[in-house]
Each structure stands twice: as structure tokens, then as C-alpha cells.
Amino acid sequence: MKEAHCDRSVPRENTLEANILRFILLLRQAGVRVSSSEALDAVKALTLVDLSQPSQARAALRGTLVKKAADLALFDRVFAMFFAPEEERLQRLGAWQEQKGLHRQKMQEAGRDLEFLGKQLSMTEQEMTVYANMPEQEKDRLKNYMDKTAGGKNVEEPFRPLLESVVKGSLSYWRKQLKEDLDLTPPPDTGDEELDSILAQAEGTGTGGRRGVSLLQEDMQNIPERDLPRARIILGKLAQQLINSISRRYRQSRRHQKLDLRRTIRENLQYGGTPFRLKYKSRRQQKPRLLLLCDVSGSMARYSSFVLQFIYSINTVVSHIESFVFAEHLEIITPHFARRQEFDATMVEIINKSRQWGGGTSVAAALQELQEKYEVVLKGNTVVIIVSDTKTTNLERALEELGRLRRRVKDVIWLNTLAEGERESLRTARLIGEEVRMFPCNTLADLEDIVRKKVLS
Amino acid sequence: MEMTLKELRDSFSRVGYICDEEVVLTVYLAIKLNKPILIEGPPGVGKTEMGKVLAEIFQTELIRLQCYEGLDENKALYEWNYQRQLLKIQISKETGMQADLEGDLFSPEYLLMRPLLKAISSEKRQVLLIDEVDKCDEEFEAFLFEVLSDFTVSVPELGTLKAKEIPIVILTSNNERELSDGLKRRCVFLYLDYPELQREIAIIRARIPGIEEKLTAQVARAVKALRESPDIKKKPSIAETLDWTRALLAMNADRLDPKVVSQTVNLLLKSKADLDAFRRHLGPGTLSEMAASS
Missing domain, CATH: 1.10.150 (DNA polymerase; domain 1)
Structure with missing residues (x-):
């Protein structure tokens, strides 16, 4: 942006x-x-x-x-x-310049501190920001360590990469520690200081201030408690739009349809055989049958609030959707939605009755059970949506079952809740991604993306 | 009919459409810029009503195109009157008149105009309401924004028809899906939200003349409380507020009390989940108290 x-x-x-x-x-x-x-x-x-x-x-x-x-x-x-009036604008501009100056100063200090043999270590701007925001005591410890390394016997330039990776490791630890109150987005820089000052204020970003990541970009498991209701509303809307985009039934326009000769002739006998009323072979497409499979295992526990909202929202828009939760085994939860209760009541009921919450994950077992016990819902027009972080035991069998399932139904869509970095590096995610269509679903913005790009329709 | 901002504002209040200054101004600009108005907002805030009101203000017919899944150009633009053409062929066969039959068959006489073509080919400036545009398919949306950008339509047998008077176009959307950027770019955007308390009171008064001030204020406050409750999914619309008020009047209620509220709340809340949520979290007693306290 x-x-x-x-x-x-x-x-x-x-x-x-x-x-x-x-x-x-x-x-x-x-x-x-x-x-x-x-x-x-x-x-x-x-x-x-x-x-x-x-x-x-x-x-x-x-x-x-x-x-x-x-x-x-x-x-x-x-x-x-x-x-705004001139005075207010000048005031904001002044405050901004001061803040920016402070930030620059902090970064320069960080640059000076993170030196080895008189040359700055190669660090990204984000890492420098993390360093600048670490507690003084910790900064000193890191500095001491670097000084000691530099002052050791026979320490030369080839030591640099080693030292860099140690420092980077420490910074990455602190990045996680500081997560809540660290703003890693670089300050706005449009080349126009007044615009910068407005941008910084409008987005709630500032140099070193509160993080400016909006609710949409936030990893769903990190959304703070107070934002939950708002996030749930957004999620609910997105889930509905998602389902609307999948379940839309496209009827072909009349021009592409075929004339139904038999019915046309029979219909027009009353007009003496003149083809007065034309009859077409109507090829109405069936709405796809949706099947939702949600991972509620231990690794997904922190997303469970959202997974639940997701299931609930979908079930309130579409009544014919079969929903399952799985961890080590599969459990059908569709009946709980039949009574059309409120969100909280439904969820309490599901959690109390289910034995899957927080278990280990076995995609293979869940998919096998699905194909054996619920064969009747797996048809040529079924679209299976799986919400999971792909962390599963027995990956080989899971892939096999996934392939088998894919051949039986219209489509299998995997919404992956892993965060950006993990998504690429995790082997399970990579291999499953080769087997079925997989979309990142770590933030609300990801979900919005899926809806907007209409990747599912 | 040319109209100044003031005239438009007066006309709105004359026909009883009570809205913010910003709404009037946006509509005014859209009309002046010859651009369609895209109205979004929750259900029941008067999006469709805007079309009707503008038709009334400009004293013209309201041409309405209701969008739905599978709506295609035939239904929206034109169709040939096949039956009539067939009859013509039969007649000319029997009477032996064959001269230029083809040219005759594809003349405007045999054209069944659907809303879009009707709006474009009219001599007078029309109001065209394209309702719930988010329900139509993307292909149709693409076709729509082509028509809306230059207001020309081509009928292969007749050639290109250009609008004599560019119609006032209102598109409404419930945001069931995101509309394409292309369509949005061509429109002036207006977001209608639920009215503020005072405005809702004004709307009730305008629509139900002779209603008592006390009841009006209580109704507006109660509806506001329901809309603000996070537990209620389907918020009561303005139309439902009016229905409720009429029901209260029919029951000779002059203020809200728990009994009356409990008897009539199903005019505002229309799903079991919402009614349950209302009873559990708010209840008729609390609601009437909230309505009574100013």
C-alpha cells in the first residue's frame, strides 16, 4: 500500500x-x-x-x-x-516532524549499536525497529555480546555472517515478544510531509507507536479480545458472501439453449402445427451441494472462535449445508443448526457434545470416515470446503484420501489458516496444496480476497 | 426538467422522503453529471423508495428492472415478439402479400421492449430503477455497465439506438457480493444507513400524520435500541417501524408498555433466532423502559 x-x-x-x-x-x-x-x-x-x-x-x-x-x-x-483550519494543520505537521526526527534518531542509534568491526551489520528496517524498541537492558546485553565477540582473539571479517544470524535470531525472538505494542510498518513517506502527517494519524500508525495493522490484516488468532465482536461481524458477512458466490446457480440464457422438438410439437398441435410456442430443453444447473469440514484440533484451538463463527454464519445463510468438525475423528454437527438458535447457544451445545475439540489431527482418518459413513452426501455436485492448518499425522495417507475424495466430488477447496511464512515452509501445506486447490485464510483480508477474486466460483 | 438543489430538496420533503442534506446533494450531483446513482445500505432504509420518489418528483414513469440470478439481456433489453411475427407470416401466406415481409417483421412494431430499452428509447427523461444489482450474474453486470456508460444499445436488426434523453438511473445493492470496479466507477455512490433518532421521528410523523408525539418518540427510541443490540441479526427496517407504529395505533396504544411490546414485537423481529435473542437479552420490559427514558 x-x-x-x-x-x-x-x-x-x-x-x-x-x-x-x-x-x-x-x-x-x-x-x-x-x-x-x-x-x-x-x-x-x-x-x-x-x-x-x-x-x-x-x-x-x-x-x-x-x-x-x-x-x-x-x-x-x-x-x-x-x-482542517490552518492552525490545526500546522500543529499536526509540527508534531509529525518531531516524531519523525525522533524515529530517525532512534534508527541511527540502532545502526551505530549494531556494528561489527566498524561496519554496520546487514539488517532490515524491521529488524532495526525491533532493536530500537527493545528494553534498554536487553539492548545492553546484545551490545555486550557483540563487543565481546569483536574483542576476541583472531576475530575477523568471516565471523560476520555468524554474528549476524545470532543477532537476527535474538531480534526475531524480541519481535514476537513485543508483538502487541510494536509498529513495524514503516512511517508513511509520500514526499509531502503534510500528507504523511495525516496518513500517520488516519491509519493510527506512527513511528514506534501503536501498530497500524488493521483488523483485516491481523492474523485471526491474534485479534485482541475487544475487537472480537467487530471481527466476528466482518467474518460473518464474508462467510455469507463466500457461500453466495459458490452456491449461485447460473441458468443458461435462452439463446444457448436447445429447442425441445418433442414438446414444441405437442404444445403446438393446438395451433395446427404452427410452431407458435417454442419449448426449450431447460438445463437448469443444480446448486452445488456444500460440505464443510472444520479442523478443531489442538493446533487450531486459537482459531476456534473464528472457525465457529464461520460455520455458524454459513449455516444461517444456507440450510442445506452439511457441516463436520474433525480432529482425530469426524463428527457431524449439522443437526445442531436445525433449531436455529443463537450463536452462543448453538456453539455451547456443539462444544459440549463433541469429543473432538483440542485433539490431535488426522486428516486421513477424518476423510476416510467421511467417505465411508457419509457416502450419500458425496455427489458429483458436492463442493467440499476444508478449513484447517494442514498440520496432520500420517500425511501420505491423508494425501491419498484427499485424492480419492477429490475424484468423487465436484471440487475440494482447502482454506489454510497458517500464517504467511509458515504456509510456504511447511511440508504438509505444500503437498496438500498440490493435491487440492488451497487458499490462504489467515486473516480477514485473506478471506475477503477469496471472496473478491471469486476464486471459488 | 432542470432542477436546482433547493428545488430538489423541497421536492423531497414535499413527497415525504425525509433524508439528510448529503443524500439530496448526492442525488442532485448524479442527475447533473448524468451518472447512475449506486445506493448501498442495509435492507429497508429506503433504497428502492428513492427510485419511486424520483419518478414522482420528475413526474415520469418508473421503469423498474428487478435483478435476479440468471437475468439475461433478453429479459432486460428486448425480445422479438415471435408469436406476432408468426401470425404475420401466416396471414401474408394466406393473403399472398409477400412484399418486404422480412423488413416488416423486424420493425419496431414487433419489438418487445424490456426495461433498459424502454428507458433509453423514451422521448422523455425517465427514471430507471435497477433493483438489487448484486443479485445478477457477472456477465450481466458487465453488459449493464456498457449500457450505462454511453446509453446506447445495438439491436442487430434495427441498428444502434442512442438515448434521446439520458435517464436517471438508480442502482441498489444489498452488498450480497462485491460489485465490479467498472460498474462502481461509472456511478455516484450513496450509502444509506438507518436514520438518526430525530430523523426517524420525522419520518414516522410524515408517513403517519396525526400520531402523538410521545408515542412517536418512544417508537423511534425502541427501534433504535433494537438496531443497536448486537444480538439481533436482522435489524428492523423503516418500513417495519411504520408497520409497527400503525399496529400500535390500531391497538389504541398511546405509549409503549411491556404488554403491548410483547404482543407486537413480531412485526419488527421476524426470525425465531432474533425473537429468542430479544427475549433473552432485552425483553419487552427493558425495551419499553428504554423507550420511555429520554
């Missing part, structure tokens, strides 16, 4: 067009998608309203530039800051 084409040559004259362009640049940097044609519309719209009234200017820009309900709040914040 930050590195998105930022045009640094936006004119700084104080004309209406220049200001609008700057404002649009700001919106784009903040993550709102604004196309050129929309920018043109905005300028046109502004010529139609009374600019002396801020509410009119705001409505004109809002209607033409923002096309997503979720972006409206962000727009309002950015608008209020961008068109």
Missing part, C-alpha cells in the same frame, strides 16, 4: 485542482481505490456545488471518490484532517 505509485510531482500550487489532486493522492495512499475517471468526476462535481459550504464539498467528493461503504469512515477522517 505504501509503495503504491506515489506521484511526487503533484503540484503544490494553491488551486482547486491541485488541492483535489493532493487529496486524491492522500486517499490512494490511505488505501482507497480512486481511478482517474473518478478524479475527473470529483472535479466536475465540485463545480456544481457551493464551495463555501464544507458539507457540500464533502458530499461531492464522497459520492464521486468513495465507492465502498467500508471506506467511508476513513474518507471522513482524512477529509476532516486535510481540510
Whole structure:
């Protein structure tokens, strides 16, 4: 988002067009998608309203530039800051410059500290930020260690990679420790300090301040308690959209259909054989039958709140979906949804009755059971959705069963809850990904992506 | 009919559509810029109503295209009146009149105009309401934004038809799926949310004249409390608020009390899960108390 084409040559004259362009640049940097044609519309719209009234200017820009309900709040914040009175803007700019200076200073210090034989260690900006935010005591310990290494006998340049990997290891530990209050997103840099100051404030980022990762980008297991209700609502909506996109029934348009000669002739006998009413062979596509398999084993425990919400949301939109949970064994949970109770009541019931929660994972056993006991739901139009982190025992057999299942049903889709780094490195994830279609589903943004790109339809 | 912002604002209140200044302004801009208005928002906040209201304000017919899965160009644009063509062929066979039959058969006389073509070919500026556009298929959406960007339609047998007057187009969406960027780009966007308390009171008053002030305020507060409750999934819409108010009037209630609320709450909450949640977390007693306290 930050590195998105930022045009640094936006004119700084104080004309209406220049200001609008700057404002649009700001919106784009903040993550709102604004196309050129929309920018043109905005300028046109502004010529139609009374600019002396801020509410009119705001409505004109809002209607033409923002096309997503979720972006409206962000727009309002950015608008209020961008068109704030001079005094407020200067104050914000001052505060920003000070903050930025402080950040620069911290980074320089970190650079000086992380040196070996007079040359800086090769560290990423994120690692430097982690170092800068470590407790002083820990910094000293790391510095001491480096000094000792450098001061040892026969210590020469070839030691550098070794030392670097030790320091990096320590920083990666601290990165995890500091997780909650560490902001690793680099400060905004559009080349226009005023825009930067607004961006920093609008997104809640700042140099070294609270992390600016929005709820959507957050690993679902790390979403703090207070954000849970909001996250659940978003998840619920996404789950519904996802199911809508899969279960949509496309009927072919009449032009592509075939004439049903037999029925046409019979129907038109009453008109003396003139083909007055044409009958077509209707080829209505059946809605796919959905089958949901959710991993509730120990490794998935921290996602369980979301998995449950996911299952619940899906079950409230579509009534004919068969849902299962699995860990070492498979358990059907569809009947619990039949009574149409509230989320909490349904979930308590499921958790109490189920013996799978927190067990070890055996995808193989679960899939085998599915194919043996629930054969009746595995049809040519069945789409199986599996939500799991792929960590399973007996991978070879799991792959075998997965292949067998895939050949029996229309499609098998795997929503992988592993975090980004782990996803590529874990062998199970790689191999399963070769067997079936797999999509990352670690953050709400991932899920949104799946829905938006319509990868499933 | 050209209209100034003030005239549009007055017309809205004249026909009883009570809304924020921003809504009026967005609609005004869309009309001036000749762009479709895409209205999103929760169900029952007056998205479809906007189309009806604009038709009333501009004194024209409302042409409505209801979208659904499987809607195709034939249903939206035009069809040839096959039966009539067939009859014509039969007649000309019997009477022996064969001159330029083909040209005749594909004349506007045999064209069945569907909403889009109707809106485009009209002499007068029409209001076209494309309802629940998120329900149609993506192919149709692509076709739609082609039509909406230049307001021309080509009928192979007749040639290209260009709109004489660009219609006022309202698209509504419940956000069942994300609409394509292309379609959004061509529209002016308006998000309608549930009204604020005071505005809801104004709406009830406008729609149900002669209602007592006290009851109106209590109804609006009760509905607001229900909408704000996180346990209730399907929030009561404005139409449901009005239905509820009418029911209360029919029961001669002059204020909300637990008994009346419990008898009529199913006019607001229409699923078992929501009714259960209401009884468990809020209850008729609490709701009437919340409504009574200002």
C-alpha cells in the first residue's frame, strides 16, 4: 500500500485542482481505490456545488471518490484532517516532524549499536525497529555480546555472517515478544510531509507507536479480545458472501439453449402445427451441494472462535449445508443448526457434545470416515470446503484420501489458516496444496480476497 | 426538467422522503453529471423508495428492472415478439402479400421492449430503477455497465439506438457480493444507513400524520435500541417501524408498555433466532423502559 505509485510531482500550487489532486493522492495512499475517471468526476462535481459550504464539498467528493461503504469512515477522517483550519494543520505537521526526527534518531542509534568491526551489520528496517524498541537492558546485553565477540582473539571479517544470524535470531525472538505494542510498518513517506502527517494519524500508525495493522490484516488468532465482536461481524458477512458466490446457480440464457422438438410439437398441435410456442430443453444447473469440514484440533484451538463463527454464519445463510468438525475423528454437527438458535447457544451445545475439540489431527482418518459413513452426501455436485492448518499425522495417507475424495466430488477447496511464512515452509501445506486447490485464510483480508477474486466460483 | 438543489430538496420533503442534506446533494450531483446513482445500505432504509420518489418528483414513469440470478439481456433489453411475427407470416401466406415481409417483421412494431430499452428509447427523461444489482450474474453486470456508460444499445436488426434523453438511473445493492470496479466507477455512490433518532421521528410523523408525539418518540427510541443490540441479526427496517407504529395505533396504544411490546414485537423481529435473542437479552420490559427514558 505504501509503495503504491506515489506521484511526487503533484503540484503544490494553491488551486482547486491541485488541492483535489493532493487529496486524491492522500486517499490512494490511505488505501482507497480512486481511478482517474473518478478524479475527473470529483472535479466536475465540485463545480456544481457551493464551495463555501464544507458539507457540500464533502458530499461531492464522497459520492464521486468513495465507492465502498467500508471506506467511508476513513474518507471522513482524512477529509476532516486535510481540510482542517490552518492552525490545526500546522500543529499536526509540527508534531509529525518531531516524531519523525525522533524515529530517525532512534534508527541511527540502532545502526551505530549494531556494528561489527566498524561496519554496520546487514539488517532490515524491521529488524532495526525491533532493536530500537527493545528494553534498554536487553539492548545492553546484545551490545555486550557483540563487543565481546569483536574483542576476541583472531576475530575477523568471516565471523560476520555468524554474528549476524545470532543477532537476527535474538531480534526475531524480541519481535514476537513485543508483538502487541510494536509498529513495524514503516512511517508513511509520500514526499509531502503534510500528507504523511495525516496518513500517520488516519491509519493510527506512527513511528514506534501503536501498530497500524488493521483488523483485516491481523492474523485471526491474534485479534485482541475487544475487537472480537467487530471481527466476528466482518467474518460473518464474508462467510455469507463466500457461500453466495459458490452456491449461485447460473441458468443458461435462452439463446444457448436447445429447442425441445418433442414438446414444441405437442404444445403446438393446438395451433395446427404452427410452431407458435417454442419449448426449450431447460438445463437448469443444480446448486452445488456444500460440505464443510472444520479442523478443531489442538493446533487450531486459537482459531476456534473464528472457525465457529464461520460455520455458524454459513449455516444461517444456507440450510442445506452439511457441516463436520474433525480432529482425530469426524463428527457431524449439522443437526445442531436445525433449531436455529443463537450463536452462543448453538456453539455451547456443539462444544459440549463433541469429543473432538483440542485433539490431535488426522486428516486421513477424518476423510476416510467421511467417505465411508457419509457416502450419500458425496455427489458429483458436492463442493467440499476444508478449513484447517494442514498440520496432520500420517500425511501420505491423508494425501491419498484427499485424492480419492477429490475424484468423487465436484471440487475440494482447502482454506489454510497458517500464517504467511509458515504456509510456504511447511511440508504438509505444500503437498496438500498440490493435491487440492488451497487458499490462504489467515486473516480477514485473506478471506475477503477469496471472496473478491471469486476464486471459488 | 432542470432542477436546482433547493428545488430538489423541497421536492423531497414535499413527497415525504425525509433524508439528510448529503443524500439530496448526492442525488442532485448524479442527475447533473448524468451518472447512475449506486445506493448501498442495509435492507429497508429506503433504497428502492428513492427510485419511486424520483419518478414522482420528475413526474415520469418508473421503469423498474428487478435483478435476479440468471437475468439475461433478453429479459432486460428486448425480445422479438415471435408469436406476432408468426401470425404475420401466416396471414401474408394466406393473403399472398409477400412484399418486404422480412423488413416488416423486424420493425419496431414487433419489438418487445424490456426495461433498459424502454428507458433509453423514451422521448422523455425517465427514471430507471435497477433493483438489487448484486443479485445478477457477472456477465450481466458487465453488459449493464456498457449500457450505462454511453446509453446506447445495438439491436442487430434495427441498428444502434442512442438515448434521446439520458435517464436517471438508480442502482441498489444489498452488498450480497462485491460489485465490479467498472460498474462502481461509472456511478455516484450513496450509502444509506438507518436514520438518526430525530430523523426517524420525522419520518414516522410524515408517513403517519396525526400520531402523538410521545408515542412517536418512544417508537423511534425502541427501534433504535433494537438496531443497536448486537444480538439481533436482522435489524428492523423503516418500513417495519411504520408497520409497527400503525399496529400500535390500531391497538389504541398511546405509549409503549411491556404488554403491548410483547404482543407486537413480531412485526419488527421476524426470525425465531432474533425473537429468542430479544427475549433473552432485552425483553419487552427493558425495551419499553428504554423507550420511555429520554
